[in-house]
Amino acid sequence: MNDKKIRVRFAPSPTGPLHMGGVRTALYNYLFAKKHGGDFLLRIEDTDQGRFVPGAEEYIIESLKWCGIQPNEGVGFGDGPHAPYRQSERKPLYRQYAEQLINSGHAYYAFDTAEEMEALRKQAEAEKRTFSYDSFTRGQLKNSTALSAEETAQRIANGEAHVIRLKVPQKEEIQINDLIRGEVVFHSDLVDDKVLLKSDGMPTYHLAHIVDDYLMKITHAVRGEEWLPSAPAHVLIYRYLGWENEMPQYAHLPLLLKPDGNGKLSKRDGDRLGFPVFPLDWQDPSTGEKSAGYRERGYYPQAFVNMLAFLGWNPGTEQEIFSIEELCSAFSFEHIHKAGAKFDPEKAKWFNEQYLRHASEQEIAARLKSVVANTFNIGADDRRLSENYLTQAVVLLKPRVQFEAEMPEKGNYLFMAPDQYDQQVIEKKWKENSRSFFVALANAFSTSSTFTASDVDTLVKETATTQNIKPGDIMQLFRVVLSGQGGGVDLTGMASLLGKEECVARIELALKKIQN
Numbered sequence: 439m440n441d442k443k444i445r446v447r448f449a450p451s452p453t454g455p456l457h458m459g460g461v462r463t464a465l466y467n468y469l470f471a472k473k474h475g476g477d478f479l480l481r482i483e484d485t486d487q488g489r490f491v492p493g494a495e496e497y498i499i500e501s502l503k504w505c506g507i508q509p510n511e512g513v514g515f516g517d518g519p520h521a522p523y524r525q526s527e528r529k530p531l532y533r534q535y536a537e538q539l540i541n542s543g544h545a546y547y548a549f550d551t552a553e554e555m556e557a558l559r560k561q562a563e564a565e566k567r568t569f570s571y572d573s574f575t576r577g578q579l580k581n582s583t584a585l586s587a588e589e590t591a592q593r594i595a596n597g598e599a600h601v602i603r604l605k606v607p608q609k610e611e612i613q614i615n616d617l618i619r620g621e622v623v624f625h626s627d628l629v630d631d632k633v634l635l636k637s638d639g640m641p642t643y644h645l646a647h648i649v650d651d652y653l654m655k656i657t658h659a660v661r662g663e664e665w666l667p668s669a670p671a672h673v674l675i676y677r678y679l680g681w682e683n684e685m686p687q688y689a690h691l692p693l694l695l696k697p698d699g700n701g702k703l704s705k706r707d708g709d710r711l712g713f714p715v716f717p718l719d720w721q722d723p724s725t726g727e728k729s730a731g732y733r734e735r736g737y738y739p740q741a742f743v744n745m746l747a748f749l750g751w752n753p754g755t756e757q758e759i760f761s762i763e764e765l766c767s768a769f770s771f772e773h774i775h776k777a778g779a780k781f782d783p784e785k786a787k788w789f790n791e792q793y794l795r796h797a798s799e800q801e802i803a804a805r806l807k808s809v810v811a812n813t814f815n816i817g818a819d820d821r822r823l824s825e826n827y828l829t830q831a832v833v834l835l836k837p838r839v840q841f842e843a844e845m846p847e848k849g850n851y852l853f854m855a856p857d858q859y860d861q862q863v864i865e866k867k868w869k870e871n872s873r874s875f876f877v878a879l880a881n882a883f884s885t886s887s888t889f890t891a892s893d894v895d896t897l898v899k900e901t902a903t904t905q906n907i908k909p910g911d912i913m914q915l916f917r918v919v920l921s922g923q924g925g926g927v928d929l930t931g932m933a934s935l936l937g938k939e940e941c942v943a944r945i946e947l948a949l950k951k952i953q954n
């Protein structure tokens with residue numbers, strides 16, 4: 439096994455938008471493959487035609503692209519040597535393996551109709567037990583283990599609808615060596631006879647993923663914990679197909695939990711608590727219902743990926759900020775926790791904030807240009823849209839936001855004069871001599887030849903001294919006069935950016951509007 443090239447796969451079913459837990463599964467697969475110079479492939483598991491949702495496959499592909507989790511084989515990524523990678527297109531492949539299992543006595547035909555199965559389930563429910571199609575019940579049901587060979591052959595010859603089920607033995611221990619959980623032992627008496635091939639000729643997940651993992655030479659199957667209970671049936675299928683030596687190593691990833699730790703993180707938690715659980719916006723094609731995505735909320739993909747990596751894994755050090763390349767080299771299954779990982783929406787924002795701190799101001803400015811122009815109705819030649827002005831605005835605003843998209847709104851006073859003034863500050867700080875101070879300050883500004891932040895600082899202090907005011911008493915009022923707000927970006931930096939003409943104009947405006 440060790441000398442084989444590492445090959446892993448992400449194998450989502452296109453039944454809706456990809457949950458962030460699914461993205462994490464893809465990420466861990468990717469990191470593991472990259473770390474070991476292996477292959478990472480994307481396989482679309484669409485054998486459950488009843489649950490197929492239009493657009494879901496495209497959504498999966500776009501999500502992986504946005505995150506930079508790039509498969510080197512698979513649907514949407516140029517296919518590869520094992521095409522097709524969409525299970526519905528591989529349909530003719532699977533039956534022979536189901537029949538091989540029948541021929542070796544490890545599977546059987548079952549003719550029970552959907553109505554009969556439903557009745558059995560209902561009856562069990564009424565008796566407060568759960569119905570299981572297994573080694574204990576199969577003898578009383580309509581299948582080739584209970585019927586005579588002639589009757590079975592007759593029914594098949596008549597074209598009667600049937601499925602093929604795995605014949606799970608009694609009284610066997612089935613062991614799995616899970617990369618995260620270690621050795622897990624199951625008792626075969628508790629394993630049901632899983633359907634392998636459905637009546638429409640489509641394989642179930644159980645058969646299809648095994649056939650594909652085998653044919654695609656997968657060495658490690660990294661998947662969600664919800665599949666652990668099915669794993670003993672999977673071991674049996676490998677064994678009975680004669681592929682046990684080729685069986686990939688399983689790794690069952692811990693669940694993502696709600697912020698309070700009580701249960702699985704669901705779409706409803708996101709709606710209720712106001713955070714996305716999907717990478718991209720999604721609109722349900724049948725109901726029209728919309729769900730928010732990290733991308734549209736303004737998260738950087740690098741921050742989203744970094745945050746996801748830490749949901750269930752840690753590097754064993756204090757370092758928290760990792761590029762995807764750094765994650766590749768730090769990643770290992772030993773540092774994945776067994777317990778579920780609690781999602782913390784505040785921490786998600788924190789990650790974005792860290793990436794924002796290190797993002798280039800020029801690049802942010804370029805991205806915000808059209809938003810600023812539209813929001814504040816600014817013409818193309820206006821200095822507020824110049825690279826220099828926007829970049830300086832970003833420098834001022836960066837320490838005060840977690841997302842770059844917050845900047846225009848949070849820093850609106852950098853782009854337009856205030857139309858109201860923080861009343862609380864005015865009431866508290868506006869004194870008899872305030873008016874004369876600002877008149878003098880406007881004068882001092884007008885006659886100053888330079889207008890750097892430190893010039894502004896000096897001019898404010900000098901004017902305060904000549905007006906017999908302590909600079910500390912006037913600063914917040916000065917801020918309100920310029921921006922309308924009691925708090926905000928660095929004050930002298932803001933004044934310098936606005937420029938002396940704008941500062942003088944805003945002082946005059948404030949003197950008109952503030953009545954005290």
Ligand code: GLU
Pocket residue numbers: 448449450451483643647659660661662665
């Ligand atoms: N199609 C399965 C799912 O979406 C894949 C599980 C696996 O990775 O084997 O959960």
